[in-house]
Amino acid sequence: MSVLSPSEHGFFSKERITARPGFNRWMIPPAALAVHLCIGQAYAFSVFNKPMTQLLGITKSAPGDWSLASLGWIFSLAITFLGLSAAFAGKWLEDVGPRKAMFTAACCFGGGFLIGAIGISLHQLWLVYLGYGIIGGIGLGIGYVSPVSTLIKWFPDKRGMATGMAIMGFGGGAFIASPLSVALMNHFHTATSVGVAQTFIFLGVVYFISMNIGAFAIRIPAPGWKPEGWTPPATQNAMITKNHVHIDQALKTPQFWLVWWALCLNVTGGIGVIGQASVMIQESFKGAVTPAAAAGFVGLLSLFNMLGRFFWSSASDYVGRKNTYYIFLALGAVLYFLVPGMGAAGNVALFVLFYVIIISMYGGGFSTVPAYLADLFGTRYVGGIHGRLLTAWAAGGIFGPVLVNYIRQYQVAHGVPASQAYTDTMHIMAVLLIIGFICNFFVRPVASHHHMSSEELAMDIQPAMATK
Known part of the structure; x- marks a missing residue:
């Protein structure tokens, strides 16, 4: 027994x-x-x-x-x-x-x-x-x-x-x-x-x-x-697997690293903005935005960061995870490119609107990616695979503030007015999101040789037994 x-x-x-x-x-x-x-x-x-x-x-x-x-x-x-x-x-x-x-x-x-x-x-x-x-x-x-x-x-x-x-x-x-x-x-x-x-x-x-x-x-x-x-739907979505990939094997697939870069580049832009939001809006609209109004802008970004996590991940159930990431990266690139013009034109309303949409997609990137990974790699090890993918967050947390802070510092040191110091940075962010869009484009279903066999899955799921 x-x-x-x-x-x-x-x-x-x-x-x-x-x-x-x-x-x-x-x-x-x-x-x-x-x-x-x-x-x-x-x-x-x-x-x-x-x-x-x-x-x-x-x-x-x-x-x-x-x-x-x-x-x-x-x-x-x-x-x-x-x-x-x-x-x-x-x-x-x-x-x-x-x-x-x-x-x-x-x-x-x-x-x-x-x-x-x-x-x-x-x-x-x-x-x-x-x-x-x-x-x-x-x-x-x-x-x-x-x-x-x-x-x-x-x-x-x-x-x-x-x-x-x-x-x-x-x-x-x-x-x-x-x-x-x-x-x-x-x-x-x-x-x-x-x-x-x-x-x-x-x-x-x-x-x-x-x-x-x-x-x-x-x-x-x-x-x-x-x-x-x-x-399960009779017509299986090719991007949603019925199989499972072992956590160690997932790192050997191109899909893991393509999604890693898509998340990292989405995070890079968003976290760079979050870290400098108050200073950025005050310098972009010198004298027109008070510190108190800037604090309100930061609070609004936090609100949309939270709401975007639920809205975008829920929407991905209907439009698909890959398509949702297309939206993050394509729309984000367009908005990053347009934002400096809103500052130059003195249009505070569109400046704020564009940024709250960007930050909603920053939050949405985090909440959508676990389901994206489950679609690609199955559910057996998705928690562990998700944990390893979060190294993209750490990397983006370094890249974003460095890009925003040091490029601004370089611009100001070379005579660029503070109100214009973020233009090149935002354009660079747009380019990074385009690269992320390309990474997402190349995501395909995981090749069958990476899947766990039925025997491996049975042995993996069953608890260890002691024979008496």
């Missing part, structure tokens, strides 16, 4: 979280959101920067206080380790299942805040780097990819919409975290404390609890499950 080993039927095992017949699949998106709304706090980390330059001086920076430049590395480390952990933990995630991965993410992200709080209390910046930057960043990466493959398996009929709902949460987490963090710092502020350490402790505990609610609520469908009344 064969029996499961204790590790295979424990609280975190796939067997334990396999849904019973009649389970409502609409319980899964809220479980994913419970994680993504928490880790989306990363986009709001900048609210801590100024208070953390006044930990000693309280009302203003004092000798010995940390500089903004040194604090900037906290967020950079977090995003770097988000990409690294998503890439390297992907295969482990597929093996152990979403509950253990989401619990691990909760421990890392919540624990990162607590370690960071100790570093702030002791005024040891390296502890904040270690806590929020490294350990918290690992929690970000694991938490980001944990629900993706589960959502895709529960919603084979609405892959884009399902992943869009969760990844929208990552974009929207900052809307909760930013005002909450400011309110908490004001609440904990005293004559001897700016309230950052206490806020870190509060957020660490709350995020740990919330993420674990998602981890404990998550379920995976039983093998062979499909939505009631749904059958």
Whole structure:
């Protein structure tokens, strides 16, 4: 008689979280959101920067206080380790299942805040780097990819919409975290404390609890499950495979790298704009846009970043993932080319409109790509493949700000008025998106020799058994 080993039927095992017949699949998106709304706090980390330059001086920076430049590395480390952990933990995630991965993410992200709080209390910046930057960043990466493959398996009929709902949460987490963090710092502020350490402790505990609610609520469908009344389309879309590609084999396909570059180039443009949005609109319309109006522009971009994640990924269920990326890259290139002219003409309304559309497609690129990967590589390892593809995010996060900042700096240093300093940059962005469009054009169905055989798939899916 064969029996499961204790590790295979424990609280975190796939067997334990396999849904019973009649389970409502609409319980899964809220479980994913419970994680993504928490880790989306990363986009709001900048609210801590100024208070953390006044930990000693309280009302203003004092000798010995940390500089903004040194604090900037906290967020950079977090995003770097988000990409690294998503890439390297992907295969482990597929093996152990979403509950253990989401619990691990909760421990890392919540624990990162607590370690960071100790570093702030002791005024040891390296502890904040270690806590929020490294350990918290690992929690970000694991938490980001944990629900993706589960959502895709529960919603084979609405892959884009399902992943869009969760990844929208990552974009929207900052809307909760930013005002909450400011309110908490004001609440904990005293004559001897700016309230950052206490806020870190509060957020660490709350995020740990919330993420674990998602981890404990998550379920995976039983093998062979499909939505009631749904059958795969009789005419199979050539771009949607019925087969599966192993995570290690996916990296050997041209499709992976073509999609990698398409995402990277889409991210490069969007993240470059996000990083300089306030300065860019003020310099493009010198004297016509106040700092307060520029802050409103940044908020509007954040809103469309979030909404675009749901809108575009849902639309991809109807128009197809490849066609959706065509829109991102073609329309984006046109808008980047036209934006400088709107600045020169003094047309603030069209300038803002073009940028909110660009940023909606930036967010849409993130939420559509998991379903794109599932279409190409199957669902078995899509979470891990998605994690490895997110290295494109890390690369775009470097390319975008470097292009925007350094080209502008070079232009201004050579006598170009600040209002015109972004023209060449935006034209370069347009060219990059055209290159991305070409990459997307060459994406074809994955060749059959990359597919897992039925025997390999059966051995891979079946839990290890011990013979008694």
